[in-house]
Amino acid sequence: MPDCLFCKIIAGEIPSARVYEDDQCIAFDDISPQAPTHILIVPRQHIESLDKADGMDRSSVGHLLLAAASIARDKGFAESGYRVVINTNEDGGQTVFHLHIHLLAGRPFVFPPG
Ligand code: 5GP
Ligand code: ZN
Numbered sequence: 001m002p003d004c005l006f007c008k009i010i011a012g013e014i015p016s017a018r019v020y021e022d023d024q025c026i027a028f029d030d031i032s033p034q035a036p037t038h039i040l041i042v043p044r045q046h047i048e049s050l051d052k053a054d055g056m057d058r059s060s061v062g063h064l065l066l067a068a069a070s071i072a073r074d075k076g077f078a079e080s081g082y083r084v085v086i087n088t089n090e091d092g093g094q095t096v097f098h099l100h101i102h103l104l105a106g107r108p109f110v111f112p113p114g
Pocket of ligand 2: 006007008045047
């Protein structure tokens with residue numbers, strides 16, 4: 001998608017601090033971290049949101065979540081804990097319309113979120 005920020009990051013047209021990548025997804029540091037660790041996991045395929053994820057293989061959606069868990073283990077915060085978030089559409093607080101998982105760690109989180 002030519003005007004999509006995350007497609008540009010995937011293509012390397014906009015720089016990012018990549019922490020993980022494979023054939024289906026990439027992960028990079030959020031530019032405005034909301035926790036000591038704040039990573040975005042993004043499918044290479046342009047899908048607007050979780051609401052449109054019917055357009056993906058089911059296994060690809062699962063792959064994103066398992067990538068988040070794998071990154072958490074690799075970075076050493078799986079045991080202490082972390083939070084994954086998928087903001088979806090306006091009320092969900094989504095601002096970039098290319099599906100992504102937020103992986104947050106390094107501090108306690110409250111529930112429910114604001
Ligand atoms: P959303 O609000 O859609 O759930 O999350 C979008 C996230 O993308 C936000 O946390 C925001 O800080 C992050 N973001 C926006 N622009 C950029 C950018 O150019 N680079 C990186 N690394 N993150 C970005
Ligand atoms: Zn995109």
